Amino acid sequence: MGITDDQLSRLDAVIVRHAPIKKGRHWYRAGDTVQSIYAIRSGSVKTHYTLEDGAEQVAGFHLPGELIGLDAIYTREHGSSATALETTSICEIPFHHLEALSTQIPELQRQLLRIMSQEMRRDRSLILLLSKKTAEQRVAWLLYRISRGLEQRHYSGREFFLSMSRNDIGNYLGLTVETVSRVFTRFQRKNLLRAEGKHIALLDTEHLCRLAGAPLAQYLPR
Amino acid sequence: MGITDDQLSRLDAVIVRHAPIKKGRHWYRAGDTVQSIYAIRSGSVKTHYTLEDGAEQVAGFHLPGELIGLDAIYTREHGSSATALETTSICEIPFHHLEALSTQIPELQRQLLRIMSQEMRRDRSLILLLSKKTAEQRVAWLLYRISRGLEQRHYSGREFFLSMSRNDIGNYLGLTVETVSRVFTRFQRKNLLRAEGKHIALLDTEHLCRLAGAPLAQYLPR
DNA sequence: CGCATCCTTGAAGATGCTCAATTTCCGTGG
DNA sequence: CCACGGAAATTGAGCATCTTCAAGGATGCG
Numbered sequence: 011m012g013i014t015d016d017q018l019s020r021l022d023a024v025i026v027r028h029a030p031i032k033k034g035r036h037w038y039r040a041g042d043t044v045q046s047i048y049a050i051r052s053g054s055v056k057t058h059y060t061l062e063d064g065a066e067q068v069a070g071f072h073l074p075g076e077l078i079g080l081d082a083i084y085t086r087e088h089g090s091s092a093t094a095l096e097t098t099s100i101c102e103i104p105f106h107h108l109e110a111l112s113t114q115i116p117e118l119q120r121q122l123l124r125i126m127s128q129e130m131r132r133d134r135s136l137i138l139l140l141s142k143k144t145a146e147q148r149v150a151w152l153l154y155r156i157s158r159g160l161e162q163r164h165y166s167g168r169e170f171f172l173s174m175s176r177n178d179i180g181n182y183l184g185l186t187v188e189t190v191s192r193v194f195t196r197f198q199r200k201n202l203l204r205a206e207g208k209h210i211a212l213l214d215t216e217h218l219c220r221l222a223g224a225p226l227a228q229y230l231p232r
Numbered sequence: 233m234g235i236t237d238d239q240l241s242r243l244d245a246v247i248v249r250h251a252p253i254k255k256g257r258h259w260y261r262a263g264d265t266v267q268s269i270y271a272i273r274s275g276s277v278k279t280h281y282t283l284e285d286g287a288e289q290v291a292g293f294h295l296p297g298e299l300i301g302l303d304a305i306y307t308r309e310h311g312s313s314a315t316a317l318e319t320t321s322i323c324e325i326p327f328h329h330l331e332a333l334s335t336q337i338p339e340l341q342r343q344l345l346r347i348m349s350q351e352m353r354r355d356r357s358l359i360l361l362l363s364k365k366t367a368e369q370r371v372a373w374l375l376y377r378i379s380r381g382l383e384q385r386h387y388s389g390r391e392f393f394l395s396m397s398r399n400d401i402g403n404y405l406g407l408t409v410e411t412v413s414r415v416f417t418r419f420q421r422k423n424l425l426r427a428e429g430k431h432i433a434l435l436d437t438e439h440l441c442r443l444a445g446a447p448l449a450q451y452l453p454r
Numbered sequence: 455c456g457c458a459t460c461c462t463t464g465a466a467g468a469t470g471c472t473c474a475a476t477t478t479c480c481g482t483g484g
Numbered sequence: 485c486c487a488c489g490g491a492a493a494t495t496g497a498g499c500a501t502c503t504t505c506a507a508g509g510a511t512g513c514g
Contacts, residue, residue: 062445067360081352084345089353123306130303131311133355138289140362141406145470176493184363189470191494207479207493223284367502398461408503413462429461429511461510468503478493484486 017115024107027051030099037100038079039091046102047079053098054173057081057090058181068182070132071095071174073159080126095173140184143223148183149193150221153203157212169211239337246329249273252321259322260301261313268324269301275320276395279303280403281312290404292354293317293396295381299347317395362406365445370405371415372443375425379434391433 013021026046030053031037037048040059050072057069057078069090072078082089083105112119139148161167172179180190194205202218204211212218235243248268252275253259259270262281272294279291279300291312294300304311305327334341361370383389394401402412416427424440426433434440 061360065364067364069356082349084349089356120306127304127306130352130355133352133359134291134311136359137355137362138283140359141404142287142289175491182363186471187493188472188495192470195494397459409461410463410504411502414502417462456514458513459511461508463508464506466504466506469501471500472498474496476493476495478491480491481489483488 013115013117017111017118021111021115021118024103024111025049026102026104028100028102030097031094033094033096033098035094037092037094038088040088042088044079044082044086044088044105046104047077047083047108048092049077049101049103050074051099051101054095055092055098055100056095056174056178057092059090066181068178071156071178071182073156073163075163077125080122080129083122083126095178145183145185145189145193146196147221147223148185149179149190149197150218151223152179152183153210153212154219154222154224157215167212168215169209172208172210235337235339239333239340243333243337243340246325246333247271248324248326250322250324252319253316255316255318255320257316259314259316260310262310264310266301266304266308266310266327268326269299269305269330270314271299271323271325272296273321273323276317277314277320277322278317278396278400279312279314288403290400293378293400293404295378295385297385302344302348302351305344305348317400367405367407367411367415368418369443369445370407371401371412371419372440373445374401374405375432375434376441376444376446379437389434390437391431394430394432 037055052074054074055072055078057072058066059069061067072092078092079088108118108122112122139151143151156170156172157167160170174182176190176194177187179185180187183190185193194203197203197218198205200214200217202212202214204213259277274296276296277294277300279294280288281291283289294314300314301310330344334344361373365373378392378394379389382392396404398412398416399409401407402409405412407415416425419425419440420427422436422439424434424436426435
């Protein structure tokens, strides 16, 4: 994408590859000063923060290939914590290197801004979801997003493991655990999917897409 | 804030001042290519967009002093429309001038980024509101935000006109008109405020702040 | 001054929440 | 490797909140 081999190798030289961390361990916490941004290599991560009353708020789920820690790039302080949902390995890109490189490589700068504005668009669609959609639509939307994300990364989008707990899902979608659980069993009774614990197999993707309010065009080809 | 007189006059030279527009007229529409960003001089504005099914989604309300149109600064296409809620006058800052100036005035660049990240934080608090709070808490939160915004601009935060309709309020907060209306009457019965149509007088700000989940420290001083 | 829009209120119904009881799953230690 | 114990998930019953549908009243713009 407009980056030369030389530039790429300079970026590569700066990346720190880490040993995998285990489920439940965190990479950074809300309030930490921003030292680096992180790219997920494998596994998955949730970002979340704690409210004044002590309750947790899940801010998002992140798959391999995604960058996390960009949210607070200008405040110099992380706005949320990042916790591994399963064994996860990440790459670290020290922030001062990234800053230096992005002045040298305009395309990199632009790419970062693109990712940020994508993040904003995602926030907006979440707002829409929370303000107007039912429990079933919300869960369908999440499944759709995960499924599409996996397919883009050449994993199966029809059958996968949900690394996050029902609790996290509910928290993220503004629902209780019980409601999420009931939606899953309702989806199974309607033969939209099969769910055995965390193992999910989508059966009627068309119906699910419609529920999710998503264009099913680019999705349907298996 | 770190901008010299000379820099300020260069910025000033570039600003286009417009005649007031009337209630219900729009400044730009979602999908328009971004030519300028806009600063509200007086009046108020809602930003909103249309969903696939034709329904409207209110994205935000904006008071004098705020910048709008920044949301899509990097996509070059407005993500939402902007409509005057009352007679409103604005200043226009052509985007190409702003780009040129912000390379010359680093502090301006930084200020713009600060405003963007503030916007992102606002999105996040809205997500929280929608996923966890009751109708009363949501309305209290909106009143609190408007009230504080007015006080920061040296208007009365205790007594003001709500320029937006109950419909818009409900749409923004993920509630129906009827629920919003009922919350207002409930608030009146509890002597938290007085509402005659769009004219609002806050009576028990402490209680309202608590409902809004807001720190009441910087707010209470009249 | 009149019509359209906005606002309010009521009654009935639906959706999702709370509380409680099991069951299943999974990591840990024996 | 198995058994245990705690956490996660499921299910049910009752309930609170918000929505929907319907009607009447206020408001304000042309």
